[in-house]
Amino acid sequence: MIGIIGGSGVYRAEMLEDCKKEEIATPYGRVSLTVGSFDGKKIAFIARHGEKHSVPPHMVNYRAHIKAFEILGVERVIATAAVGSLRDDYVPGNIVVPDQFIDFTKKREYTFYDREAVHISMADPFCDEMRAISFKVLKDFEHKEKGTYVCIEGPRFSTRAESRMFKSFGDIIGMTLVPECQLARELGMCYLCLAMVTDYDVYGEKPVSNVDVKRVMAENIERIQRVIEQMLKELPEGRSCRCSRALEEAR
Template sequence: MTAPPLALVAGTGFSDLDALEDRREQTVETPFGPARVTHGTWHDLPVVFLARHGPGHSVPPHLVNYRANVRALADLGARDVVAVNVTGSVDPDLEPGDLLCLDDFVDFTKQRPLTFHDGSGPEGVVHTDVSTPYDPDLRREILDAAAAVGTPVRDGGVYAAFEGPRFETAAEIRLARLAGADVAGMTGVPEVVLAREAGLRYAALSLVVNPATGVGDASEPITMDEIEAALARSRTAVLAVLDELVHTRATFEGES
C-alpha cells in the first residue's frame, strides 16, 4: 500500500525544492479552480510540493487561490501539511533569521474566501473549531527535527495575517502586538483554516526576515532587498529542518 504523500507548502524564497527527485508537475482541477503542484520523492518519501505564489512568484498573497490549493492537497491523498511562512517580527526580541513553530493566529484579512462552507452544500452551515489550529503532533515533528540539526526554533508563536500586498502600517502592527502576535505575514490565513476544514493536519514554520513596520528603527522602510538578503542567509537552515523531518519520517515508515 502506497503511503500518503507529505504535503509541503511554501512561498517567498522557497518557490522550488531542489531536494525533490523523480519530479512530476501536475495541475489539479478542483471545484475552486486549478492548483499547480510538484510530485516527487525526498529520502524516498512521497512528497507533494505546492508553491503558493505560482511559477516565478507571479501571484500576490491576496490573490492566492487558497481553497484550490488546500482542496488539491486533500484530493491527492495528503494527510499532513507542513508549511513555511516568511514573516516580519512583531515581537521586538525576534530578529531576521529567527524561526518559530506557530501555535495560534489572529486574522486581519478583509476580502479573502475564508471557508469551503458557504451554507449551500449538504452539510449546511459549518462552524469549524480552531482552538488548536496547528496540529500538536506535527508541530512536535518540526521541533524535534530542528533540535536534531541544531537549529533553534521557538516553540510557539502567534501569526498575524494581513491582506497585503502592501506592508502593514505601524498602527496595524501595534494593534497586532496588542492582540498577542509575534510575527506578521500575508499567507498563513486562510490556509491553516482551510486545512482544518479539509481534515488535514497542518503545522507551520515561520521564518523572520525583517522587523515589521515600526518595530526597531522606525525610520528605515521595509525593502525587498532586505527581505531577500535575510532569505539568502536563512533558507539553508529552513531546508535543513525540513530535510531532517522528511528523513525521520522516511526512516520510520521504512521500519514499520
C-alpha cells in the first residue's frame, strides 16, 4: 500500500477510485483517512491538517498518522507541503523535491521509541528511489531536484532576522516536514516530499501572508494532483532502496 499525506491545499486524492473513509485506532489516537485504489495499487490518503484544515502544524498528530499507515501496511509515503522560498531562483509555483532538512521545531513527539535506545540514520532523509522516480515525473513541470527544507515550529511565520539566518543555510521553509519524515523512517517506510513554493517567506518585498499561501496553492492544486497521479503510476511493485533496513543498525 502507498500512503499519501496531503498538506495545505491538498485535502483529497482526486485520482482515487473505490474510496471509502476509515478510522484507524493507534496507540497515539484515532486517525480518519481515505482508502482507495489507483492504477491497480492500494492507496491510503491522510489530510495532514484535517479535511477542513482545522489542525495547525504544531498540533498535527504526526505519530498517529504514520502509525495508522503502518497498521494499513503502507511502505511508501508521498507527502505534499506548501513552503516559502529562501532563494530568488526558487519561485512560486516551483515544485521542490527536498534532499535535506534542518530541524528548528521545538516541542513535538519526535519518535516511536521512547523506551528503547533507537538512533536511526537521517544523513539522507528521503528515499533515493522515490526521488529518482519523481525527477522523471517532474520533467514536464517547473521543479528543483534539490533543496534544504528548514522546518520551523510555527504556527507564526518568521521574523525578518530569522528569515535572513535561515536564508544562509536553507533553500525552502515550512512547518510540517519534521517529525513526519523521521517517523516514517523509524518504521522503515520510504518518504518523499513534494514541496510547492508559494511565497518568498519574509525577505521578499511583501512578507508572506496566509492569504498568499492559500492563493498560490489553489492555483497549483491541479498540477500537484497530476504529479501524484504520475508518481503512483511510475512506482514499481517492489522496493530496491535501503529504507526498509533503517532499523538494522539503529539499536
